[in-house]
Amino acid sequence: MNVLIKDEQLNGTVTNQFEIEIERLSITxxxxxxxRVTHEIEIYNKKFPDYFNGLVKPSDAERTLNGFKLKPKQIIDVEKQIYVALDAFQKNGFFILVDNQQLEELSQIVNLNNQSIISFVKLTPLVGG
Known part of the structure; x- marks a missing residue:
């Protein structure tokens, strides 16, 4: 099933959105x-677009209005980005809402359906590898 992922600011402005495929209805x-991090990095690493619009800013990337620009274009390390994202979640760098309900712990299980909307609300810029 596909679910909608949104990146939002605290004021509710959506800065990015896309769908990802989830195989199970229950997921931690x-x-x-x-x-989410693996999906966005795999897309970037296959196509090397001009800008990377992801949860975590890759190290050596410049923040621009259109996303993060890597100079030169380079493969982003998925494991490093996942580590930074998980660490940031635990340190309140961002929070997650699933169908407008805030999730608080990495081990928390959420039940999804094909109409679920998952919002990642960034509180601080996240820098990874």
Whole structure:
């Protein structure tokens, strides 16, 4: 099933959105973060677009209005980005809402359906590898 992922600011402004495929109806927050980060990095690493719009800013990337620009274009390390994202969640760098309900722990299980909306609300810029 596909679920909608949104990146939002605290004021509710959506800065990015896309769908990811989830194989199971029940998933932990940790698995959800790992799936999201892996999805966006795999897309970037296959196509090398001009900008990377992801949860975690890769190190050596410049923040621009259109996303993060890597100079030169380089493969992003998925494991490093996952580590930074999980760490940031635990340190309140961002929070996650699933169908407008806030999730608080990496081990928390969330039940999804094909109409679920998952919002990642960033509180601080996240820098990874």
């Amino acid at each position: 927050i940790q698995e959800l973060i790992e799936k």
